[in-house]
Amino acid sequence: MIVNILEKDVSILRELAMETFADTFGESIKDEDLQTYFATDLSLDTLSLELRNPESQYYFILVDHQPVGFVKVNQGSAQTEQELDNAFEIQRLYVKKGYQGLGLGKKLFEFVLDLAKASGCDWVWLGVWEHNYKAQAFYTKYGFEKFSQHEFITGETVDIDWLLRRPLK
Template sequence: MIRKVEIADVEVLAKIAKQAFRETFAHDNTEEQLQEYFEEAYNLRVLLTELEDPDSESYFIMHEEEIAGFLKVNWGNAQTERELDNAFEIQRLYVLQTYQGFGLGKQLFEFALELAEKNGFSWAWLGVWEHNTKAQAFYNRYGFEKFSQHRFMVGQKVDTDWLLKKKLR
């Protein structure tokens, strides 16, 4: 089951977001870098602002009554980049390690694409770390292609994210 994240869920969202990011990227970042990123991206004030933004939505995916991961999508001014007209950004898509292998990431991703198509967007796009070849291959299977790149800060460390896009209409 996928359900929209509500304002009352902000503390749970912060906990899940930090856990998922740590599980995914701790191998390539120091604890200090992770903490700096968490303070910048996942503090309660920032998450509340995102949840209140009319150009952004977040969703939890459930597995047997437990929150297994989350998705954040943006359009309009909420997008992290605005290189494409009438575009829909899939900004965050994470499944906790415990729940990987159940097809939940695929389910969340397809849900995001359905949202984009249902709402009449011309493009779906996302950023993926340049060294995350598994995720790149996954997105390529859906027809996403690299069109640009941008810097992604984890604390003071600069990573490069590839920007991938898919034409929807």
């Protein structure tokens, strides 16, 4: 089941976001930089502001009524980049390590693709780490193509994210 995340759920969101981010990138980022990222980008205050932004939405995917993954989407000025006109961004999509391989990420991704189609936007786009080949292959299957890149800064660690897009019309 996929449910909208409300501001009252911010602590649960933060714990899940920190766990899944550390599982995904922890081996390539210094612990000090990881902790800085948690204290800034994933702080309770930052996440609460994002949950109150009408141009952003967060959703949990639940298994046995427990959140095991989440996604964040943005439109308008909430997007992390403004390179495309009338676009819908999939900013974060994570599933807990123990629940990967069960099709939950695919279900969450297809859910937000449906949201994107219903949004009236011309484009759906996302950023993916240049070394995350598994995710790149997944997005390519859905017709996404690279159109740009940007730096993803975590403390002193600077990574490159490829920006992938797909037309919605």
